[in-house]
């Protein structure tokens with residue numbers, strides 16, 4: 504897959520706000536090169552793969568900060584550049600210095616993307632309670648409520664930062680009470696299964712059509728002791744799967760959600776939840792209508808940028 508890197512050169516104080524703007528436009532993740540981080544490191548030392556590294560040998564910003572984001576080929580970046588530029592510049596209205604606020608784009612091939620990603624992928628708080636931590640970073644929760652998802656996403660989808668994953672995580676936080684049985688369809692890196700366990704789900708089964716994803720998910724489950732009893736296997740949607748689940752979650756394209764709707768209905772008990780994400784704006788009403796047609800009650804629709812998530816529930820007799 505081809506990727507586009509979009510970089511905004513700005514000030515250290517605007518880093519978070521600029522990152523948010525890039526994420527809401529569908530960036531898969533952001534990398535931050537902030538002179539302040541290097542100033543902090545200069546007093547100590549930086550260790551990578553057992554070797555002490557001289558901070559000054561690492562190419563970095565000499566002033567301010569550069570926030571770079573990677574966009575998959577499904578997003579036509581030239582189209583969103585004017586809007587991003589305008590939104591970054593308007594941060595001054597909130598008292599943030601953003602200058603020079605220059606926006607540049609470059610094409611990146613898959614090999615470079617994988618390497619760059621690993622180099623710059625840092626812990627990211629993805630919801631109120633969940634923080635994704637790359638497996639090669641040391642990170643301690645900042646509060647007693649913060650739960651960690653340790654990941655090495657490799658080539659599987661699911662770094663935790665994509666809007667469709669974040670919508671799924673938000674929805675899971677809404678419906679999970681603790682002790683449920685959950686099925687994760689299209690698990691990718693396993694991020695949602697690990698999150699579910701961290702949020703108190705009892706039993707989790709995870710499936711993916713792609714063996715690369717299954718292997719990646721297993722590796723990530725092994726990195727998270729809380730998820731050690733999650734079972735992951737290759738499977739096409741829920742075909743041939745038996746045994747009820749109180750929550751079924753799927754972050755897959757709308758076209759693939761359609762055949763999953765009747766399968767999910769059959770495995771959910773009354774009041775069970777069907778959480779779907781990965782739905783582009785133009786397809787949201789088709790997915791909602793199909794779920795209602797099946798008999799589901801739509802509890803909530805969630806939106807981030809151009810992406811939609813839907814929380815549906817199998818109603819009881821009295822609903």
Ligand SMILES: C[S@@+](CC[C@H](N)C(=O)[O-])C[C@H]1O[C@@H](n2cnc3c(N)ncnc32)[C@H](O)[C@@H]1O
Pocket residue numbers: 659660661662663667668671688689690691692693694695710711712713716738739740754755756759781
């Ligand atoms: C958008 S990724 C979601 C990954 C992860 N669950 C997340 O939320 O970040 C969709 C995943 O669904 C898988 N997938 C696509 N079609 C599928 C199918 N028919 N059955 C099972 N998995 C499928 C893909 O291989 C991919 O890993």
